[in-house]
Amino acid sequence: MSGHDAPIIELRNIVKRFGNVEALSGVSMTVRKGEVLGLLGDNGAGKSTLVKTLAGVHDPDEGEIIVKGVARKPWTPLAARDAGIETVFQDRALAPQHSIVTNVFMGREITNAVGLIRVQRQIDEANRLMREIGFTSKVFNPESTVGHLSGGERQGVAIARALYNQADVIVLDEPTTALSLTETQKVFRFVEAVKASGRTVVFIGHNIYHVWEIADRFFVIDRGREAFEGEKAAFTGADHLIEMMHQLAETGKADTSKLVDAA
């Protein structure tokens, strides 16, 4: 197995219930090191529950979470962070009235021995992180307020914040929802830069074309179960993936026979 194919996260038979509702009914999903994995599913399929499970917000009722070969239990937001998984939720939880720097380090400020914030260190570090993801806005200044940035650029700040904790895996929950085409392209460039740095991305989306463009592999869930998965090269194009998603929605099953690696 090459380094690129090595699993960084393995979810094994994950079950998550909310009272009588089984949101995840035994999902096994592997995230490979260095890939962009696209996670797709219809409304109510269980995507958010899966994202919150990856983030440690949900500790599954059954199943195992293995990160870098180690079974992790108990599974909490802190455990996920310690394991190198950072999640950017849809609301991004940014404070628009504060600077980029303040947002990147919020709650995890760089301080000196007596607890004072090391302002210049933070500015330098924010600069480094923003450049690392290819943040090229002409007006970029780490001290500008987030409220003045565009939607795609705000996503960049949230990604830089996620990278600050030396994350190996960044989980992006619908990062391009409600963004224009130009802003969506900015987010794609950030994701490509994160991937080029050797990190792994799980990209959750509603818009299949967005996920198609950025992901190397797709994992599709339906009613709390895996419906199908496949490398991008296994599909003839975005239309093939969309056709399978339609089949799934209409009949509860997708025809996987035309996937080239389906044999």
Ligand SMILES: Nc1ncnc2c1ncn2[C@@H]1O[C@H](COP(=O)(O)OP(=O)(O)OP(=O)(O)O)[C@@H](O)[C@H]1O
């Ligand atoms: N906290 C909760 N309490 C009760 N039921 C829940 C809870 N969270 C999710 N569910 C249920 O679990 C199922 C999966 O929900 P989930 O939000 O994970 O789906 P989703 O694929 O993210 O959908 P969407 O795209 O609409 O956000 C749904 O039936 C949902 O109603």
